[in-house]
């Protein structure tokens with residue numbers, strides 16, 4: 001059981017929650033995640049990255065987008081209520097050291113997990129360039145927080161409502177192509193397709209590129225293999241070997257296909273739940 | 286075998302009892318072996334293939350008494366020698382024969398803590414029952430005294446009549462024991478250490494306790510109600526249960542001692558690392574480890590499609606790879622979840638299958654199709670990366686090797702495609718490295734199993750281990766046996782500390 005200490009809506013369908021979890025707050029490192037369940041009996045287990053933590057308050061912060069039944073149910077909980085099951089910190093922490101020049105690319109909701117990593121990379125002495133991107137201005141999150149960390153800050157939107165009107169891969173390519181700005185390491189977190197294209201962008205330049213994968217998970221401890229991905233010639237379990245991998249080795253197409261394993265079922269369950277919620281609201285009026 | 290209802294079987298037992306009358310206590314051995322062995326009442330195969338309820342219903346009291354009277358009360362107790370925890374088998378059976386079920390249960394509990402579970406899942410035909418004199422006399426191991434069914438009967442009888450007492454707990458010693466993992470090994474350690482008056486906390490990674498008993502073995506073979514009952518008993522004894530707690534991540538193993546002040550730690554984290562075959566196409570959508578498939582179905586309740594949020598793959602034609610209990614469970618679960626055709630693909634023949642005989646029989650009755658002497662070569666998929674089939678090779682038994690066993694050899698050019706949309710890999714479990722990777726100085730062997738001495742002590746002071754994490758994927762009863770031994774060592778260590 002974890003009590004919700006704070007809840008904030010930070011864009012149209014993105015929420016920030018601070019949860020009571022003193023042990024996780026104490027142990028967690030950048031790049032790690034938790035698995036939570038809204039309902040211990042029938043709820044599914046979903047992985048979410050730890051965006052921030054405070055050992056003083058004994059809390060962790062998660063940021064999530066409402067994309068399915070569980071995230072919708074989570075967004076309906078209020079401060080003071082409890083999340084029934086919360087387990088973590090899971091995964092291997094990001095390898096933080098002084099690479100020199102690093103570029104952090106955060107797409108959409110991926111900016112949230114990027115935040116603690118960018119912070120740690122900055123602290124380790126790196127020159128940090130941050131590129132954030134989203135479809136439009138409304139979907140950009142944590143801009144002030146990221147700006148505060150960045151030595152260089154670049155914003156891209158698909159529609160040009162703020163920053164450059166382009167995909168994140170465009171400034172990334174420019175940075176790689178210029179000997180003076182060529183990064184020593186790139187880390188990209190966001191939708192799978194974005195991570196795939198970031199990796200493709202840096203590949204010809206031979207720039208080491210890490211990506212943080214968010215696959216389907218069940219246990220999060222290496223027991224089920226549901227989270228497996230092809231990395232080079234090897235099969236890796238994202239929940240224990242990852243979530244970060246060398247983007248040039250990840251088989252993104254297989255990963256994207258595996259992510260859609262239950263698309264149909266998930267879609268109907270989400271629809272049913274939305275309808276039920278609406279009906280309940282109407283009945284209450 | 287034709288199907289008989291519980292009522293029919295019970296009537297047969299009643300008739301036998303009536304027939305024997307008072308003579309029953311003075312029968313000669315020959316007369317006892319002549320008593321027909323009592324069949325386990327089961328749910329109708331056609332009905333049960335579509336429900337989750339327990340397949341084996343359990344003996345009636347009359348059946349149990351008849352079956353118990355088949356026991357010869359041998360002087361040389363070979364059955365006891367072949368029970369990993371040496372239950373006083375003839376003694377408990379004798380009490381059943383006399384109708385004293387309570388006493389029978391007490392006898393079993395001296396050696397085994399979880400008889401309702403062992404009676405259901407032990408591979409008896411390879412243990413106690415393989416060495417029963419009745420079976421030997423009749424030259425058929427299936428005609429041995431049904432020790433497991435009798436064990437289950439008394440345990441169920443006790444639970445259903447609500448007469449099982451919560452074990453008494455000695456006065457508090459002030460010592461703290463941490464148990465990591467709530468599978469059978471951990472549960473036994475928790476009970477045995479708590480009984481001595483130590484404060485016990487069980488840490489479990491999942492949100493529910495029970496280990497494989499909960500997430501792996503399905504409801505139709507081991508109902509959750511039985512596991513719940515055992516967990517409730519532990520809680521009533523004062524054992525604290527901390528779920529959603531991954532030792533190695535939420536807290537380092539040695540921190541339990543260094544930071545949290547535990548005086549002893551038991552590691553019973555199980556095997557829990559799915560082994561894949563390394564086949565081409567094994568990462569396609571529709572290929573699952575048995576662990577994943579069964580966890581979704583059991584622990585995450587995916588069989589309850591109405592209520593659960595956890596999806597399960599909508600399968601029509603399923604191939605299960607492997608021949609053990611895990612494979613049988615996965616196959617039978619897939620059938621219950623609506624698959625039309627379920628194939629168990631196994632490289633050897635039925636004789637080599639490690640699964641319990643009863644499970645193989647039940648699987649057949651439920652319409653699972655066995656494909657012996659076949660082995661997958663690769664899994665094929667469509668443009669959406671979904672499984673559309675599995676290419677298999679046929680095998681034949683070759684010349685016997687030195688051990689006299691005929692090894693399967695592939696038949697060249699015998700490739701064919703099995704039309705399936707789902708493949709469940711159930712070829713075994715390795716040991717999960719999470720604890721060893723996050724604990725310095727913990728000795729593990731080449732296979733990743735924690736190394737222990739004869740007291741179950743690991744290479745780190747105050748830390749003990751047992752069950753599958755030590756043995757590799759083994760059995761419930763062996764895990765319990767190791768837990769027993771570890772608890773005895775922990776209790777001894779702590780009592781010496783208290784005395785000094």
Ligand SMILES: Cc1cc2nc3c(=O)[nH]c(=O)nc-3n(C[C@H](O)[C@H](O)[C@H](O)COP(=O)(O)OP(=O)(O)OC[C@H]3O[C@@H](n4cnc5c(N)ncnc54)[C@H](O)[C@@H]3O)c2cc1C
Nearest residue numbers: 466468469470490496497501532554555752753759760761
């Ligand atoms: C599908 C299936 C069917 C089986 N059928 C049979 C059968 O019919 N008969 C039989 O005798 N045996 C059977 N077995 C084998 C048997 O279940 C195991 O040998 C037995 O459960 C091992 O017990 P254990 O206590 O060592 O570990 P487990 O039962 O594996 O329990 C380990 C527990 O530790 C938890 N854990 C793991 N890591 C951590 C961590 N870091 N921190 C906290 N908790 C952790 C796990 O979540 C789990 O709950 C079967 C196994 C499977 C998978």
Ligand code: SF4
Nearest residue numbers: 368403407412413433
């Ligand atoms: S515990 Fe298992 S091996 Fe021992 S008597 Fe019971 S069924 Fe046989």
Ligand code: FES
Nearest residue numbers: 220222224225239
């Ligand atoms: S989520 Fe089960 S192994 Fe990674």
